[in-house]
Amino acid sequence: MKKKLITSALPYVNNSPHLGNLIGCVLSADIYARFCRLRGYETLYVCGTDEYGTATEKKAREAGVSPKEICDKYFALHKKIYDFFEISFDAFGRTSDPVHTEVVQSIFQQMKPEYLCEKTTEQLYCISCETFLADRFISGICPHCKSTEARGDQCDSCGKLLSGLEVIDPRCTTCQTKPEVRETQHLYVRLDPMREALVQWQNESIRKGQWTDNAKGFTQSWMQGDLQDRPITRDLQWGVPVPYKGFENKVFYVWFDAPIGYISITKSQFPDTWEKWWKDPENTELYQFMAKDNILFHSVLFPSTLLATEDTWTQLHHLNSTEYLNYEDKKFSKSNNRGVFGDDAMELGIPADLWRYYLLSVRPEKQDASFYWEDFRQRINGEFIDTVANLVNRVLSFLDKHFEGHVLSVETDPLCADFVADVRHREARITELLERVSLKEALQTIVALGARANQFFQEHEPWKKIKEDRDSAHKIVSVLTYTIRDIGILLAPYMPETSKKIGAFFHETNADWKTLGDFNNLENTKVEKPEILYPKIEKETVDTFHVRFG
Ligand SMILES: [Zn+2]
Numbered sequence: 077m078k079k080k081l082i083t084s085a086l087p088y089v090n091n092s093p094h095l096g097n098l099i100g101c102v103l104s105a106d107i108y109a110r111f112c113r114l115r116g117y118e119t120l121y122v123c124g125t126d127e128y129g130t131a132t133e134k135k136a137r138e139a140g141v142s143p144k145e146i147c148d149k150y151f152a153l154h155k156k157i158y159d160f161f162e163i164s165f166d167a168f169g170r171t172s173d174p175v176h177t178e179v180v181q182s183i184f185q186q187m188k189p190e191y192l193c194e195k196t197t198e199q200l201y202c203i204s205c206e207t208f209l210a211d212r213f214i215s216g217i218c219p220h221c222k223s224t225e226a227r228g229d230q231c232d233s234c235g236k237l238l239s240g241l242e243v244i245d246p247r248c249t250t251c252q253t254k255p256e257v258r259e260t261q262h263l264y265v266r267l268d269p270m271r272e273a274l275v276q277w278q279n280e281s282i283r284k285g286q287w288t289d290n291a292k293g294f295t296q297s298w299m300q301g302d303l304q305d306r307p308i309t310r311d312l313q314w315g316v317p318v319p320y321k322g323f324e325n326k327v328f329y330v331w332f333d334a335p336i337g338y339i340s341i342t343k344s345q346f347p348d349t350w351e352k353w354w355k356d357p358e359n360t361e362l363y364q365f366m367a368k369d370n371i372l373f374h375s376v377l378f379p380s381t382l383l384a385t386e387d388t389w390t391q392l393h394h395l396n397s398t399e400y401l402n403y404e405d406k407k408f409s410k411s412n413n414r415g416v417f418g419d420d421a422m423e424l425g426i427p428a429d430l431w432r433y434y435l436l437s438v439r440p441e442k443q444d445a446s447f448y449w450e451d452f453r454q455r456i457n458g459e460f461i462d463t464v465a466n467l468v469n470r471v472l473s474f475l476d477k478h479f480e481g482h483v484l485s486v487e488t489d490p491l492c493a494d495f496v497a498d499v500r501h502r503e504a505r506i507t508e509l510l511e512r513v514s515l516k517e518a519l520q521t522i523v524a525l526g527a528r529a530n531q532f533f534q535e536h537e538p539w540k541k542i543k544e545d546r547d548s549a550h551k552i553v554s555v556l557t558y559t560i561r562d563i564g565i566l567l568a569p570y571m572p573e574t575s576k577k578i579g580a581f582f583h584e585t586n587a588d589w590k591t592l593g594d595f596n597n598l599e600n601t602k603v604e605k606p607e608i609l610y611p612k613i614e615k616e617t618v619d620t621f622h623v624r625f626g
Pocket residue numbers: 202203204205206248249250251252253
């Protein structure tokens with residue numbers, strides 16, 4: 077069994093993550109990591125915050141604080157939100173960690189010179205701030221629509237993308253001084269000499285690791301175009317310094333340093349064992365989770381950095397990329413106060429497991445999807461509570477009332493044999509779906525198992541049978557009790573607290589995937605009288621939230 081190394085795209089720390097961010101990376105990776113641990117794989121789930129880059133620097137300037145202060149604030153917020161959602165990281169770190177600097181610099185120094193080159197370009201320089209200006213630190217007149225409020229990267233008025241040099245009458249956004257054009261040097265990674273090695277590696281990884289369709293499509297179409305040299309350095313202060321002569325005032329471009337964060341965060345938290353994960357490709361499978369906007373960084377650019385070192389690295393095995401989750405058909409937007417963000421979700425009194433259930437049930441796997449409050453209510457009440465929670469309550473209450481929580485061995489009983497075979501068949505299917513990271517379909521199959529069990533209860537009417545054939549009624553509720561115990565185990569990756577609650581009725585503290593399908597081992601257990609798992613969500617409640625977040 078190969079070790080499972082799992083990563084979630086590192087979130088930027090200049091904002092609160094919204095529900096779409098959560099399902100796109102950290103939550104999806106968490107479901108898979110929890111499954112791998114339950115299944116007995118040696119597992120490591122790594123994530124952390126991506127702290128460098130112009131966006132953070134700009135936000136810090138606007139707020140009049142240092143970039144470090146901004147990052148400290150948002151790191152704490154992200155950590156709190158992920159704790160609330162029960163994200164089970166094995167390592168959660170930060171790219172501002174000194175170990176990150178050390179690892180990025182050492183990987184850069186390992187890159188073979190034939191894959192790097194230096195180029196001179198022109199860029200705007202502010203004499204008063206004594207710095208080159210990133211495009212978003214420039215303001216001026218748009219060359220297309222003549223709006224006087226264009227930024228160096230984009231004009232909000234006509235929507236065109238710009239470069240700082242195109243802007244008419246440019247100004248430094250920090251001090252309003254007119255910048256001058258100066259030459260600057262940057263380092264570039266040369267992708268073209270690596271093309272053959274990259275394509276060969278990608279094709280093999282796509283085949284063995286079964287990447288999602290969008291990952292495969294984006295990557296293959298990009299590789300068919302020109303592979304232009306990509307700059308890996310920038311004239312900024314907030315970043316990893318470049319250990320190269322003449323580059324003392326520059327830092328690495330954030331696309332270059334951020335993915336190395338997976339390695340550096342592991343090394344920072346496991347200094348003695350990090351190599352067993354990152355330098356053991358024979359025995360390790362790397363699973364990376366992200367939204368579609370991050371695909372090329374993981375399928376082309378990060379692999380090219382590692383290939384350029386000609387060293388042995390654990391490379392991507394399975395790329396899992398989602399489409400986008402929107403909010404009631406529009407984009408989430410903090411500035412427009414639209415959508416539920418992580419810090420809002422913690423305050424609404426909805427348990428984390430119900431958020432997790434809903435987000436997985438609408439996970440945008442093949443196309444963009446939308447969060448709707450009414451859909452939230454209907455899926456929680458109609459799917460989860462009516463099917464699974466109701467089954468738990470009616471069967472275990474019946475068992476308690478008539479048989480004092482005692483179950484019979486029913487595995488080979490003719491009354492139950494077909495049902496037992498069906499349950500085992502469905503469980504094998506769920507395991508198979510989870511193995512290949514079909515997270516939404518596996519959850520649907522678990523709920524369908526709950527529906528099948530309810531149907532079995534209805535068909536055999538134990539509440540009638542108990543009067544004339546007590547033994548048959550006892551067998552029916554016994555086989556259903558085993559099924560409920562199994563559903564509790566199957567839900568553990570998705571709804572860890574709910575799984576624990578169900579396990580507690582059986583005096584089991586840890587779900588164990590190996591006990592699935594065992595219809596013999598509860599004979600000496602007194603099954604407890606159940607408590608209601610969750611009350612239904614009221615229509616007025618979601619109507620209020622719909623207004624509040626719309
Ligand atoms: Zn300036």
